[in-house]
Amino acid sequence: MNTICALCKTELTSMDTLLGANKLSDGNVLCNKCLNETSNINEELLYNLNKFSIDDINKMLKTENKEPVSPVAVVNQILPATVDSDSSQVSKEVYKRRQRKIKFELEKLNANLSMFTKGEIKELPYLISEEEQIIAITDAQFVNTLDAGILVATPKRMISVSKGMFGAAKINDYLNENIKSVSFVTDPRSPIIKLHLDERVVEFECYMDKEDAEKFYDTIKATYNNAKEQSPKQIDPSGKSVSVSSEEIFNQLEKLGKLRENGILTDAEFAEQKKKLLEQL
Template structure:
């Protein structure tokens, strides 16, 4: 049985399914919010929804096909050696006349392929944020997790993603190259997740005292996201974590030597005896 809206992906409620009037011809079910949006555009849906497929409803809501890459376009190509017109179909299959160089995948194409490989359901309302990923992610960054929800710290909706090096939240008002909600893995010290009735929550704690809280649209989303990132966050092989830990060790060593210098001055002034100096010195050196 379908438990999520076929159009926006949010969990269905009993009000969406109790009358059985929200069902599409291909078996998908719409939540009342999406149904109202579609029927406001096309009044015929009120009486004839069962004869419409999900693709047709998407076209009505968006005003264009959600699968632009799979549109069939007709391109007349004339063979000089034959007195007829050969029509080439640009689709997932093609009948090519002559040789044509394949188009090189764009960065956005690569990212969408990674999303598909994660087998995660993302609604059509997240298209703006997904398209923005090509500008946010570095060329060598690979997605390991993606989900939709709300960043409770600023109460904005958007997508929560993680690459092999950082967690990022991109909200629906995000149109610049500056990522404010960016959490590098080596700075995350703890991750917690919990379940709700139809949603879930994820909490990130950083070594800078930041607590980032997210309410995710799906009940299992927080657990899946947590499992995807935990090995990267706690991995000692993470080069960024190694660099960060080295920096901490260097700062600690510098602080120890400063304290030793102060102890030496106290001994010179007679405030500390040699025995007290040696005792404190040993305690400090044991920290290195």
């Protein structure tokens, strides 16, 4: 793969390649800065970069052809009808702003995503606003399916995005207050992350990177397996403690004991969460 931007001739950074290179039809690549600048001239570059060569882009720069290309058709092709209507109306400027913010967050998280999730990553700016922070992300597809997918955790919800090779993206939104607990089934080839909801259990297979799946689970387990401390339950990125009554703490300890009995929590996880609760008394 080329490691030099075809326009500005600078070496690509980890931010430029984190979600896959910005590849042109002739094999050349652009850095994120050049892609942002050229897409201001022709916004189709933002969505269909692999249809253009470096010669095409150089011609655009010379003529400064600013003829707009509506992204609405593209959005309707890749987003399912179940997606919130506000998300489907994201403008080019908002999409690009969210995309830059998401790339920055994924770089801070050292996200280890496979090349098969590139399509799913492109959906995130439609789904996650500038105010909502990505706390954890990993490759994760629904069990017994062939669709690639990602599982994303934010302070208020978990989002799964899956996409077949030629199908539309499938978005599933799980609000924190509807997730009773999470569990992790260890497997040397493809561990499973389970979301225990009110009336069902949703299972995601993590066959691409076992260690990354474990890291994702380690990030979220304390919030979802520690009995509800917040209403609605939320991950607090600042790490600030939440004031709760003694009665509520004892109720949470009882729930923790049941989670351990059901095999959802290990003895070590139970001890860790029990300690945190007792410290609040």
